[in-house]
Amino acid sequence: MAIIAFNPLVIGTFQQLFGVSAFLEAIDTAIPTLEASEDQYLTRLAAQEGWEFETYAVEKVELDAKFRTWIPTFAAYSVIILLHSVVENQLLAFAERLGKKRGAKLRVKQLAGRGLEQTALYLEGILSFPVKADPAWRFVQDIQRLRNVIVHRGGRRGDTAEQQTALDDLIRRHPQKLQFHTADGIHEQVWVSMNLCRNFVCEVEGFFERIFRSAGLPNRHMQMDSGQ
Numbered sequence: 001m002a003i004i005a006f007n008p009l010v011i012g013t014f015q016q017l018f019g020v021s022a023f024l025e026a027i028d029t030a031i032p033t034l035e036a037s038e039d040q041y042l043t044r045l046a047a048q049e050g051w052e053f054e055t056y057a058v059e060k061v062e063l064d065a066k067f068r069t070w071i072p073t074f075a076a077y078s079v080i081i082l083l084h085s086v087v088e089n090q091l092l093a094f095a096e097r098l099g100k101k102r103g104a105k106l107r108v109k110q111l112a113g114r115g116l117e118q119t120a121l122y123l124e125g126i127l128s129f130p131v132k133a134d135p136a137w138r139f140v141q142d143i144q145r146l147r148n149v150i151v152h153r154g155g156r157r158g159d160t161a162e163q164q165t166a167l168d169d170l171i172r173r174h175p176q177k178l179q180f181h182t183a184d185g186i187h188e189q190v191w192v193s194m195n196l197c198r199n200f201v202c203e204v205e206g207f208f209e210r211i212f213r214s215a216g217l218p219n220r221h222m223q224m225d226s227g228q
Contacts, residue, residue, distance in 0.1 A: 007218050009097055013090040013208050014220040020082050021201050027075045028194045035067035069181070076192035077150045083197070084147040087140055087204055088116055091131075094208075095119045098127055098215055116144055129215070136207035143200050145170055146178075146192070155189040 042063055046056040095108050099122065108122045123129040131137065149155060149167060157164050157180070167190065171178045177196035180188045209219060 009090070009093055010212055010217050010220065013086070013094075013212075014205070016086045016090065017083075017201060017205055017208070020079065020086060021198075023082065024079050024194060024197055024201070027078075031067060031071055031075065035063075038063060038067070072194075073155070073181075073189065073191060076194060076197055077155065079194075079197040080143060080147050080150060080192060080200070083200055083204060084143050087143060087207075088119075090208065091116065092119050094211065094215070095123050095127070098123070098129065102127060116140065129211075131211060134207055134210055136203040136210075139200060139203040140207060142170060142173065143204070146190075149190060157188055157190075 039060075042056070042059055045051075046059070092108060099107065104126055106122070106126055108119055111118055111121050111126075113121055120131050123131045145166065149158075149170075153163070157167055171180070171190070174196055177193040177199070179191045181191045182188055205220075213219065
């Protein structure tokens with residue numbers, strides 16, 4: 001028989017992940033709707049003003065670039081940045097909670113490194129909690145790598161051979177869902193599909209479900225086995 005248990009960390013984590021998923025679906029649905037609306041407006045305006053075809057064509061190219069390149073690109077980038085932030089903050093909160101519960105003398109921020117790697121080092125090295133053994137850890141790392149490319153390089157390949165090789169490897173791990181586009185006509189920029197964003201959210205949800213369960217925390221529905 002299951003018992004009901006409320007835990008702010010668990011509830012907060014899955015509420016935030018739900019928010020990321022809802023944001024993703026909202027913008028993915030809105031983009032084609034807004035594109036159709038603006039395309040209809042442009043057609044009407046061209047007819048009302050008696051534009052030459054060349055004038056209409058220039059405006060149409062700009063409209064297509066807006067809705068088929070820049071808005072989808074930045075929308076996916078936003079999802080990746082948000083998702084990474086949730087993972088980093090909630091994993092840190094989990095590590096601090098677990099450390100306090102187990103009476104650890106050190107805190108996460110007292111260790112070397114930063115971000116996810118620092119938290120993982122604390123969980124594995126100080127608390128003997130094998131977070132990197134989870135099957136979704138490689139996806140967590142890929143989210144971090146992609147976030148860094150977006151935030152620090154604007155989605156571009158990078159100047160060093162190391163940066164370029166790392167990004168090429170990331171793209172190979174996610175074929176058809178990560179690609180390079182020449183968005184501005186000059187520079188190559190990584191394109192992220194919304195389906196990859198959905199996959200990442202799903203993997204992160206499973207990741208937190210498993211580590212919370214391993215630590216004896218309730219699941220997202222506030223239930224836990226009576227034997228725990």
